[in-house]
């Protein structure tokens with residue numbers, strides 16, 4: 001599917017759902033700002049080296065050399081991204097948040113800017129922020145910048161065969177997955193996990209809880225929204241986390257996004273489960 005087709009699919013989906021309008025406008029604006037300010041980074045190794053680079057189970061961007069390079073690159077681009085966002089036609093509340101984030105980030109000294117991205121990549125809580133500066137906003141926009149640094153070849157699920165990666169965290173950035181996708185494969189259906197930080201996809205075992213390893217299927221509750229059979233939710237009664245799972249093919253541009261599948265979050269919370277892996281979660 002071309003990028004234009006993907007965009008059209010997503011636009012139509014959002015147009016029919018008014019409650020997504022503000023979030024969609026922010027995501028579109030962030031997408032434009034990242035495109036204008038962030039260059040896909042050339043410091044990434046060739047994908048042919050991925051088995052070797054990942055052999056110890058340490059995600060690429062958690063390895064000291066790449067953590068350092070990514071933090072610096074992201075920091076260099078971030079002020080421009082925030083400046084562009086403040087010039088966008090966003091809802092006034094969002095605009096105020098963007099202004100505050102820009103003022104805070106540009107006031108940091110040269111060492112603190114990459115340090116902010118090091119903390120973000122290592123998923124440390126963003127504390128000590130001045131009043132009015134939103135940790136959730138910084139996380140959403142900061143991770144969009146990190147996502148923009150990662151070459152597309154590194155995000156492809158075909159790269160992560162069982163031999164290369166079979167862990168429950170993202171091989172590129174180390175985040176836990178926010179979503180899953182069941183795809184037809186030669187031997188039936190296989191499960192792929194989706195990172196909400198850098199949007200890498202990787203293959204993972206088909207059954208059981210991806211977060212705690214619980215494989216007693218009697219304790220995995222499947223929840224399905226009444227009006228949509230394209231996506232469901234697997235809730236684990238052991239660790240109480242849920243995983244949104246897209247079960248069809250062709251509408252990945254819509255359903256492999258955390259923010260477009262928000263109604264399912266309500267269903268999960270109503271059943272006493274909590275979300276993991278989202279860049280929008282306060283505790284990340």
Ligand SMILES: [Zn+2]
Pocket residue numbers: 170171172173174175195196197198199200
């Ligand atoms: Zn990732």
Ligand SMILES: [Zn+2]
Pocket residue numbers: 209210211212213214236237238239240241
């Ligand atoms: Zn679990």
